Amino acid sequence: MSSHRKLSYSLAINEALHQMMDEDPSVFLIGQGVKSPWYVGDTAQGLLERFGTDRVIDTPVSENAMTGAAVGAALAGMRPVVVHPRVDFMFYAFDPIINEAANWYYMNGGKLQAPVVFWGIINRGGEQAAQHSQSLHAMFAQVPGLKVVMPATPYDAKGLMIAAIREPNPVVFIDDRWLYKLEEPVPEEIYEVEIGRGNVVRAGTDITVVASSFMVQESIKASEMLVKEGINIEVVDLRTVKPLDENLILASVQKTGRLVVVDGGWRTCGLAAEVSALVSEKAFGALKAPVVRITLPDCPAPASATLEKAYYLTSADIIRAVKSLI
Amino acid sequence: MLRIRLCEEAFVEPILAGEVRCPCHLYSGEEAVAVGVCAALTDRDYVFGNHRSHGHYLAKGGSMQEMVAEIFCRETGCSRGRGGSMHLIAPEVGMLGAAPIVAGTISLALGAALASTIRKDGRVAVTFFGDGATGEGVLYECMNFAALKKLPIIFVCENNYYATHMPIRECRVGMEIHEIARPFGIESRQIDGNDVLAVYDAGLLAVEKCRAGNGPVFLECLTYRHRGHVGPDDNVQGSHTDIRPREEIDLWWEKDPIKRFEGYLTDQRIMTQEELNMAREEVNREVTDAHDFARRSPLPRAEELERYVFA
Numbered sequence: 001m002s003s004h005r006k007l008s009y010s011l012a013i014n015e016a017l018h019q020m021m022d023e024d025p026s027v028f029l030i031g032q033g034v035k036s037p038w039y040v041g042d043t044a045q046g047l048l049e050r051f052g053t054d055r056v057i058d059t060p061v062s063e064n065a066m067t068g069a070a071v072g073a074a075l076a077g078m079r080p081v082v083v084h085p086r087v088d089f090m091f092y093a094f095d096p097i098i099n100e101a102a103n104w105y106y107m108n109g110g111k112l113q114a115p116v117v118f119w120g121i122i123n124r125g126g127e128q129a130a131q132h133s134q135s136l137h138a139m140f141a142q143v144p145g146l147k148v149v150m151p152a153t154p155y156d157a158k159g160l161m162i163a164a165i166r167e168p169n170p171v172v173f174i175d176d177r178w179l180y181k182l183e184e185p186v187p188e189e190i191y192e193v194e195i196g197r198g199n200v201v202r203a204g205t206d207i208t209v210v211a212s213s214f215m216v217q218e219s220i221k222a223s224e225m226l227v228k229e230g231i232n233i234e235v236v237d238l239r240t241v242k243p244l245d246e247n248l249i250l251a252s253v254q255k256t257g258r259l260v261v262v263d264g265g266w267r268t269c270g271l272a273a274e275v276s277a278l279v280s281e282k283a284f285g286a287l288k289a290p291v292v293r294i295t296l297p298d299c300p301a302p303a304s305a306t307l308e309k310a311y312y313l314t315s316a317d318i319i320r321a322v323k324s325l326i
Numbered sequence: 327m328l329r330i331r332l333c334e335e336a337f338v339e340p341i342l343a344g345e346v347r348c349p350c351h352l353y354s355g356e357e358a359v360a361v362g363v364c365a366a367l368t369d370r371d372y373v374f375g376n377h378r379s380h381g382h383y384l385a386k387g388g389s390m391q392e393m394v395a396e397i398f399c400r401e402t403g404c405s406r407g408r409g410g411s412m413h414l415i416a417p418e419v420g421m422l423g424a425a426p427i428v429a430g431t432i433s434l435a436l437g438a439a440l441a442s443t444i445r446k447d448g449r450v451a452v453t454f455f456g457d458g459a460t461g462e463g464v465l466y467e468c469m470n471f472a473a474l475k476k477l478p479i480i481f482v483c484e485n486n487y488y489a490t491h492m493p494i495r496e497c498r499v500g501m502e503i504h505e506i507a508r509p510f511g512i513e514s515r516q517i518d519g520n521d522v523l524a525v526y527d528a529g530l531l532a533v534e535k536c537r538a539g540n541g542p543v544f545l546e547c548l549t550y551r552h553r554g555h556v557g558p559d560d561n562v563q564g565s566h567t568d569i570r571p572r573e574e575i576d577l578w579w580e581k582d583p584i585k586r587f588e589g590y591l592t593d594q595r596i597m598t599q600e601e602l603n604m605a606r607e608e609v610n611r612e613v614t615d616a617h618d619f620a621r622r623s624p625l626p627r628a629e630e631l632e633r634y635v636f637a
Contacts, residue, residue, distance in 0.1 A: 028444060054444050060474070065467030068433020069440050075422050076372060076441035076451075095464075099427050100434060108415040108423055109406025110634040147637040169636050243637055 005188055010180035012154040013043045016161035017081065019190050021051050024079060027165055028055040030070055031083030031119075032063070039085040040121065041180050067093035067118065071101045071170075074116040079165055087120035087174065088134045101170040102145030117164045118146075122176040122213070122264075124301060125308060133301030137212075138263075138270045140172045141242040147195050148172045148241040152216035154184050156239055159193030167195060174241075176214045176264075198245035200252065204234035207322050208252040210275050211262040212238040219262055221315035226322060233260075233322055241271060249275060250283045257288035260321045262313065267295040294321045327357040327522060327584050328609050330381045333390060336613045337397065338558045346397055348410030351426075353381035355520075355552035358583035359484050360385035362525025363452060363545070366533045367420070372438040372451040374431040375424030377412050378484075378551075382424065382454050388416035394616040400623035407626040408634065420449075428489075429455055429462035432481070436468045439479035439541070450478045450536045458489025460503055466510075469544070473510040478536035480529070481507065481544040484519065490555045491569050507544035519547030520583040523590070550578035 007015065020027045028051075033039020035048050035058045048056040059066045063084065070082035084090045090097070101114045124133035141148045149164060149171060151157040157175060164171035201216060202223045211219040216237040223233045234252050238244065253259050259279055261272040272293040279291060294317050302311055334354045340346040353360070356378075364373065364385035375382040383393055388404060396403025397411045405413050412426040422438060425431050435453035442449040459465055460483065472479050483503050487494050494501065507514035513535065517528050525547060532543035552575070554560030579585075591597040597605075 026445075030440075057440075060467070060470060062467035062471060064464045065433045065436060065471055068430075068464065068468075069437035069471065072374070072422075072431075072434030072437020072439075072451075073441040073444075074437070075434060076438040076449075078437075078441045078444065080437075095427060095430055096433055099430055100425060104423065105636065106634045107405060107409045107413045109403070109408045111405065111415045112417050112422065144635055145637060 004185050006183045007154050007186035008180060009154040009157050009175070009182045010041045010043045012158035012186050013161050013175065014045055015186070016158045017044065017047060018050070020162060020165045021047065021055060023190070026077060027079045027081065028057065029081050029083065030057040030059060030066060031085070032059050032061060032066070033085050034058045034083060040083060041177065063089050063092035064095060068096035068100065070116050071096045071114055074114040075104065075112055079115045081117040081119055081165060083119045083121070085121050086123045086132060087136050088131050090118070090120050090136060097146070097170070097172070098143050102143050105169060106145060113168045114170050115168045116170050117173050118170065119173045122174060125178065125312070127303045127305055127308065128301070129303040130300035135174070135265045137172070137174050137241050138265050141271065141274070146170055146172050146242065148174065149195055149239065150174045150213040150241055151239060152179070152213050152237050154182060154186050156193050158186055159191050160195070160239065162190060163192040163195050166192065171195065174213065178214045179217065182217065193239065196240050196243045196245060198239050198248040199237045200234060200248070201237045202233065202235035204232035204256070206231050206256060207233045207258040207260060207325055208236060208256045209233050209260045209262060209318060209322065210236045210238060210249055212241060212271065213264060215262045215264050215313065218313065218315045219318055222318035222322065225315065225319060231322065231326065244275070244278065246278060246282070249278065253279050253283045254286045257286050258325045259287070259291045260318065260325065261291065261293050262318055263293070263295045264313065265296060267293065267298050270295055289325050292321045292325060294318065327361050327587060328606060329390065329612065330357045330360065330384050331584055332606070332609050332613050333384065333394070333616070334380060336617060341557055348397060348399060348412070349556045350397060350411045351378035351556050352551070352553040352558065353378055355578065355582065356484055356486060356549045357381055358522035358525050358587070359482065359519045359547040359549055360454070362522045363480070363482055363529040365526050366529030367450065367452065369419045371449050372420050372422050372435065374422055374435040374438070374451070374453050375414065376428070376431060376455055377424070377426035378456070379414055379424035379454065380411070383414040383416060383421050386416065386421040387419035388414065388421050390612060390616045391619045395620040395623050398620040398623070399625070400620055401626045402619070402623040429459040429464050432459065432465055432468045435479055436472055436477065439472065439477040440475070442478055443475065448537050450480065450533050452480045452482055454482045454484060456489065457483060457485040457487065457494050457503060458497070459483070460506060461489070461497060469507055469510045469512060469542070472542040473512050476539060476541055478541040480532045480536060481542060483544070483546045484549055485546055486549050486551050488555070488570070504544060504546035512542050512544050514544035514546070516546045516548065519549035520581045520586060522583055522587050552579065
């Protein structure tokens with residue numbers, strides 16, 4: 001077993017699923033396209049052959065019922081992972097996710113938990129337009145009773161999927177197809193990345209950049225370019241969007257006194273707004289300049305590549321934001 | 327049935343007096359459906375309810391004391407005062423919960439049936455829903471998937487002819503709800519939902535089919551609520567929202583499931599009127615005890631507002 005074995009982000013998820021289904025017979029995968037790479041990339045490869053159609057369930061196009069079935073199975077003692085190959089289609093499943101799963105434990109006085117993973121894949125770009133491009137993490141994060149994780153690296157993708165499956169309560173696991181080919185060393189053994197813990201992926205002293213998911217990779221790129229200009233940014237990867245690792249964010253801002261929040265979601269009432277509010281409330285005295293948010297504009301995703309280029313954030317946007325604070 | 331009826335009717339005064347404030351959708355008149363179906367199940371089988379689930383909870387074997395305490399929103403309630411009348415749960419006897427989002431728990435029962443199939447443990451799942459739920463798309467998604475996978479689920483539609491205030495004829499073109507299951511290849515029956523023995527027989531057959539791997543089954547039970555949609559008198563003739571004709575209400579009182587079953591028991595000489603009276607006394611005592619228990623029970627403490635919050 002090599003500790004330097006490299007794995008792509010998508011295959012790290014795949015390995016987590018293999019290992020969890022092997023470890024626990026109550027784990028099963030359900031969703032549209034679980035046997036189709038067109039839907040889920042290589043994240044589900046080999047599962048059907050190994051665990052059979054009882055536990056790898058490709059479904060009709062019925063997001064509401066299939067997600068509800070995952071919730072119901074969880075209430076009946078299983079540990080389902082229900083996949084939505086595009087988060088956009090999860091709107092059909094908001095009732096079982098929000099009304100039922102998120103509330104069940106509280107509204108039944110702690111009598112029954114719903115250990116279900118709602119796995120949503122962000123699948124955007126390529127002129128796919130407004131209904132094939134959205135990222136709904138901020139909406140989920142607003143709901144009491146849902147934990148929301150967004151891994152930015154292969155290591156975290158595996159560790160957070162394992163943690164999500166083992167978690168006794170509902171977890172929304174959101175990944176991004178733009179990360180699927182990213183490779184890094186990933187341990188072969190089973191391990192968890194603790195839900196609710198962020199990670200400083202680049203230490204720095206000048207400015208804190210808080211990001212999640214794909215935006216972490218863009219922030220790392222930005223840090224590499226900025227360091228050549230003598231600007232050391234600290235990149236904080238949230239990893240978990242709900243509950244936020246408040247201490248990690250606040251400690252970094254205490255150190256740097258400046259904050260850029262980067263989010264691949266919309267601006268209004270979004271994740272960046274939440275992080276900004278947190279810092280305003282709890283680290284106001286440490287701030288040497290106003291917080292800068294960079295997010296998607298409050299605008300639906302466009303089709304045309306020229307508009308897409310204007311729409312999505314890149315390392316250049318992060319560099320610009322950082323420099324505005326110097 | 328009597329336990330459900332007397333327990334329900336005992337809420338009328340506390341509701342009118344403002345002592346019970348959470349919305350109560352009383353089950354009076356529909357008892358034969360819950361009792362007939364649940365009598366065909368074991369504690370290991372699963373049931374999911376809806377907004378009007380006091381009867382499902384009791385018929386499945388949930389504690390009356392805990393239910394009444396929940397409706398009084400006390401800490402000793404089955405949902406510890408966090409759920410109220412519409413969130414009754416007793417996992418120890420297979421009552422996995424209830425929720426008032428119309429059709430919202432049908433897919434949950436589908437999942438419980440799926441769990442049974444994956445584990446091959448022979449359990450059956452039942453979803454109770456009203457005629458109003460036939461307007462929700464998720465029911466059809468669930469019927470399709472259940473039929474596709476031959477899941478051990480019984481779809482029990484309690485057709486009481488009204489979706490809140492809306493008569494069924496103003497909601498749908500076809501009145502024969504049981505027919506909606508047929509295009510999915512699901513065995514479907516329409517039953518006199520006020521005849522507890524007929525419901526029980528249909529329930530037994532449905533359970534047997536499901537356990538044998540030949541599910542799902544759809545049962546449309548024709549019934550009627552004596553009380554309002556919510557509370558004792560909402561949309562009952564003579565009150566503030568009059569929509570149901572007096573004659574209709576009177577007609578259904580004639581078909582009352584308890585009256586009919588008591589008639590059957592005395593006609594068949596299974597019980598005497600005196601024995602029935604004694605049974606009624608006994609249930610009245612149980613109901614009184616449950617109300618006493620609820621009233622004596624502590625309210626949830628404000629400082630425990632966020633207990634049971636994990637994210």
